[in-house]
Amino acid sequence: MATKTLMKGNEAIVKGAIAAGCRGFFGYPITPQNEIPEYMSSLMPKAGGVFVQAESEVASINMVYGAACTGTRVMTTSSSPGISLMQEGISYIAGAELPAVIVNVQRGGPGLGNIAVGQADYFQAVKGGGHGDYKLLTLAPWSVSECYHLTALAFDLADKYRNPVMVLADAILGQMIETIEVPDKIETYIPPKPWATTGRKNRDKNIINSLWIVPQVLEELNLKLQAKYALMIEHEVRYDEYKVEDADLVLVAYGTTSRLCKTVVDMARKEGLNVGLFRPISLFPFPSIPLEGLAERGKKLLVVEMSHGQMVEDVRLSVNGKTSVGFYGRSGGMVPTPSEILNQVRDTLNGGSSCSCCCRTRSEEVSR
């Protein structure tokens, strides 16, 4: 059974986390994700968990680090500048192989930027962010419903791989209210955690650490991590397609931008243009193979982001020159409108590559 109701994206993140058994939240306020700690402060104690408003983002992530050692499902949430402050802690959590969930409700950057929407933290999320050779499993919702379900899934994946998982949302997803079917109960699996520091009693002591002084030992850890990331690439690729079957041009977008692009697909189809949408849901692991498949079937790609081109690099790596990959982006809190994107679609289908709507536009063609 499920109840159809209305919910804000930020609220859905909280409800999904608690339904998945999250029992520790540590955070520091920042717009546009403030509803998350607000709801958490009221719902987490009722669920028997712990809510702490930390003194800073640096403190929050280190509280997550400590609490994750106990095997409890824990999370923190923030928005772009706050996530930047957490990077050292995230690297430690990845190095110590601890499960934890981090939500980034992205806003305009760089710097303090603004509180409007942005998608310019893609590189930070999927290419490291902190120091060292680590990866975050990264999930990108496109609706309030996915804010709920992907946050819940994030906890299962974090436990499965003993790795931090990031949910990469944005200000519009956080702030909008939308229809959602909330299940009475969700399927979630919390595995045994024999590694957790829960009091030694009669077992051997568990030590959780990210400091390995001997180079050979640290390289072994790195190889173990790499093997884990390879498993993620094999098993955790997630994506969605809309009308790609007969498409000549496929838009590639994630998060709020993919919602805009779905509207563009419908507008283009009304004009008789065969356009589709490919939406990565897991940003790491990136859905490279299905994208390569689209390229091999001769489809042109046009990547749309609220940044000046970050995910487009992964798309180009995926298709490896097998098709042309165009790009259109807006930034700083500006949202590309469906008609702007449609202009770009027409232009790309006509073989053009120049700016067709405004000076902020960047359109590029890479083909071999």
Add this chain to the structure above:
Amino acid sequence: MHQEIIMAGSGGQGVMVMGQLLAHAAVIEDKNVVWFPSYGPESRGGSADCTVIVSTDQIGSPMTENPDTLIAMNQIPLNKFVASVKREGVIVINSSLAEVPKDRSDCRIISVPANDIAVELGNLKIANMVMLGAFVELLRPVKLESVFLALRNVLPPHRHNLLPLNEQALKRGAELAG
């Protein structure tokens, strides 16, 4: 069915509530709906607007460039959004506080003296419900009965004494549009 609406006014005129009430009514009718607020470093008395999209299909963009309908609670937001309304769209204006736009003869323009009616009903705060009643009656994104039901869900029980007043205001608006 797919309708895109911008509701705009000044902080305190109840545009966010008006939008959320419509959204709740759409859920009652098993329709898809998205509500998105303007937000920023806003202050009391500053501009306030929200977008509501009601559809029987899956909703793509949560924002609209060219709404089917603009509901303007006063002159300032009317001036701000009037040009964006799609060709031959609908503009519902609070004629107590705004003048009929001259350059949108393509649109259907409904003048609702919402503040005057609200004062007649004994509570100025109810002007938003008069506007919503007129809009719902005219464009039927949802049934008026669903808005009544939604009111019961949205208003906390200790405010249910205000249900008759709200319903009356919705009906007065509906009569004007009918």
